[in-house]
Amino acid sequence: MTATFHPAAASTAQNLSTTQVLEQLRALLQPLGAVAEQETLSLSDALDRILAEPVACPVDVPPHDNSAMDGYAFDGTELDSVNGGLLRLRVVGTVLAGAPWTQALAQGECVKIMTGAVMPAGLDTVVPHEQVTACGEEIEFDTCGIRPGANRRLRGEDLRQGEVALPAGQRLTPAALGLLASLGLGLATVRRRLRVAYFSTGDELLNPGAAPREGAIYDSNRFSLQGLLRRMGAQVLDLGSVPDEPAALEERLREAATLADVVLTSGGISAGEADHTRAMLQRLGTVQFWRVAMRPGRPLAVGLLAPAAMALNPVAERFTEKSAISPIPESVNSSEKQSISMSSKRPAVLLGLPGNPVAAMVSFLMFVRPSLALLSGERAAPTVMLQALSSERLRKREGRTEYLRGVLDLNEQGQATVRTTGPQGSALLSSMVDANCIIVLDDARGDVQPGEYVHVLPMHGLI
């Protein structure tokens, strides 16, 4: 895309559309490019990693013509002699998968063959054993409907030697790993995982497991958002939670920006609180506070934390000094710290999500997910957006995009239908748990009547 990042255009008070936010994010992130470092891993360690280079096929797949069925292989020209009638052939042997047949066959002869076994030279057609009648050493079958070449898989019909089997940027899904293995490749060269440091903000936050305290709530975003990060294949650095104090926040931000490619936070970005953090963030880099014309997920903070600002607090010192704020959790282990401190550093991307638990997850799915995909070098995949009939009336305010948590189903006529999970407050995490899709009502849409089509994003593949 050609958009350029305009910090001024994205100033505090403006309401940006979701499309504008995605354009602005792309304009900010594209110049940074994807993480450059690569590593070579065995296939068993490469699930969900991003291929660094295209992979060319070293061999044809399958490597030989082979049978698609358990049955009898014969020369298809034998079919001409019976003109759709009964064909009788003598069985001269058995070909098993992995043990090629080497003898020549005479006219009127066939071999018993197993699925996957190499087709003997000169034989091109297989009749499944269910269709034949065995008569001693011979078989007989009705040739009606059998064409020469039936039930044979051709060499190279999946992939041809030299062609690109997988492009750079391909996520190594189970199918992609299987495909690499089918080429005989045991290793994959992938990009380093994106390092994402996460912390929650808020005086009211308690760690799960701690005793309840008057006025406090448990920090759920740390777990939902880190779960989403892990599902994407990011290396998550869990930096705990920070109270609403600029000094504590500054220290943790410096920490995070030195350790990670991306710093993800939740909370403390709505109008009131943003004021005291804005000045501090401006010292650390360029951070904008956006208001997005969407619900949930209206506030969003986006920016770059300059590496120069972080030099005030070098990594080596930070891990020896006593921190005034809650310690970095053990999940950031010492070898990680060491490898991280040795890596070259460029600006860290800051993505600040709203504190409301559903708003944080929805903003993650809409904005953080594509941002991380870009930075990790993953090639863009089309978003699967479906249409479904709304089972209920939905109130919708024009001029903003609304994301409702929905349950997608098929009705008795086989049509896709969708209903909401119930109350849609942006603090109701149960609405997210119960959903199998997000109902997307775009800016221009008004109220939806029962039976009208709405767009839905299936949760499968997103979460």
Ligand SMILES: Nc1nc2c(c(=O)[nH]1)N[C@H]1C(S)=C(S)[C@@H](COP(=O)(O)OP(=O)(O)OC[C@H]3O[C@@H](n4cnc5c(N)ncnc54)[C@H](O)[C@@H]3O)O[C@H]1N2
């Ligand atoms: N005057 C205005 N007030 C609010 C606005 C606004 O535009 N003007 N926007 C509202 C919207 S929309 C949202 S969303 C929130 C976002 O506020 P913050 O990002 O500053 O988040 P907090 O105020 O820190 O928290 C909001 C809410 O979420 C709870 N929370 C925060 N962190 C966590 C966590 N880690 N786990 C679970 N729950 C969390 C927090 O206790 C609050 O209840 O602002 C509205 N207000």
Ligand code: MOO
């Ligand atoms: O938009 Mo806030 O993010 O609804 O709860």
